[in-house]
Amino acid sequence: xRLISADCIQAYxxxxxxxxxxxxxxxxxxxxxxxxxxGFIFFWPITSVLLPSLWVAVAGDRxxxxxxxxxGHITWDWKDSLLGxxxxxxxxxxxxxxxxxxxxxxxxxxxxxxxxxSPEDDYLTLYEQGRMTxxxxxxxEALVDGGPVDTVALKRITxxxxxxxxxxxxxxxxxxxxxxxVLPVGVTQAGAWRYxxxxxxxxxxxxxxxxxxxxxxxxxxxxxxxxxxxxAIGAGRVNDVARLFIWRIVDAxxxxxxxxxxxxxxxxxxxxxxGEWFTHRALLA
Numbered sequence: 001x002r003l004i005s006a007d008c009i010q011a012y013x014x015x016x017x018x019x020x021x022x023x024x025x026x027x028x029x030x031x032x033x034x035x036x037x038x039g040f041i042f043f044w045p046i047t048s049v050l051l052p053s054l055w056v057a058v059a060g061d062r063x064x065x066x067x068x069x070x071x072g073h074i075t076w077d078w079k080d081s082l083l084g085x086x087x088x089x090x091x092x093x094x095x096x097x098x099x100x101x102x103x104x105x106x107x108x109x110x111x112x113x114x115x116x117x118s119p120e121d122d123y124l125t126l127y128e129q130g131r132m133t134x135x136x137x138x139x140x141e142a143l144v145d146g147g148p149v150d151t152v153a154l155k156r157i158t159x160x161x162x163x164x165x166x167x168x169x170x171x172x173x174x175x176x177x178x179x180x181x182v183l184p185v186g187v188t189q190a191g192a193w194r195y196x197x198x199x200x201x202x203x204x205x206x207x208x209x210x211x212x213x214x215x216x217x218x219x220x221x222x223x224x225x226x227x228x229x230x231x232a233i234g235a236g237r238v239n240d241v242a243r244l245f246i247w248r249i250v251d252a253x254x255x256x257x258x259x260x261x262x263x264x265x266x267x268x269x270x271x272x273x274x275g276e277w278f279t280h281r282a283l284l285a
Contacts, residue, residue, distance in 0.1 A: 018057035135172035
């Protein structure tokens with residue numbers, strides 16, 4: 001079994017994460033290309049979760065700056081200006097954190113969500129089965145009936161404007177995004193800060209995503225997403241896959257095994273690392 005050094009993996013990730021100066025992203029168009037190239041990235045780096053992020057690709061491998069005038073915060077302008085502009089899919093998805101996804105891969109994520117047929121009816125079944133909270137149902141219904149709606153108005157409509165209900169509202173809105181039911185589609189000047197996202201349901205904003213997802217099986221979706229993940233990080237473990245996508249170990253293991261059989265991944269030994277590791281053929285090349 002081949003032995004892969006830590007330096008080899010780091011050099012690979014310097015390229016795929018765009019973390020070195022010669023590979024940095026300078027323009028909005030390059031940012032769009034980066035998302036399409038990687039398939040899915042975080043907006044900002046997430047502690048203990050290995051995945052490319054727009055911040056690192058623009059500002060380098062350093063903490064997100066507190067100063068609003070830091071050059072790296074151009075990423076915020078790009079993100080806001082492209083909401084609803086059909087350049088990338090943006091919502092709280094992976095680990096329920098801000099994620100940018102290419103429209104090529106969005107249907108594969110959707111195929112693994114709890115969305116099956118009619119967006120106007122599916123949520124009622126989930127609610128009756130206890131798999132959707134009352135807050136999630138209320139928010140979703142408000143958007144089905146009146147979206148797009150900004151956050152301030154949405155809190156008022158759903159009667160969750162009080163400080164006591166803020167955490168329940170935010171948690172419900174995040175869960176709905178993670179399950180590909182709603183997403184931010186623009187920025188409004190609502191509220192005291194004159195800054196609030198407007199939200200809509202996914203099926204109305206991007207009807208092509210559920211349509212394309214209908215032909216994608218769950219095993220196929222997991223295999224495709226796993227391949228893109230390994231292509232980005234170079235080498236990883238089955239547990240890393242399950243943790244990122246919040247899949248069962250058995251499902252992550254099946255996806256990795258299928259990719260090994262196809263020659264896309266190979267089992268390797270990692271320098272100074274125990275356990276079973278797999279690497280993408282792009283790194284071996």
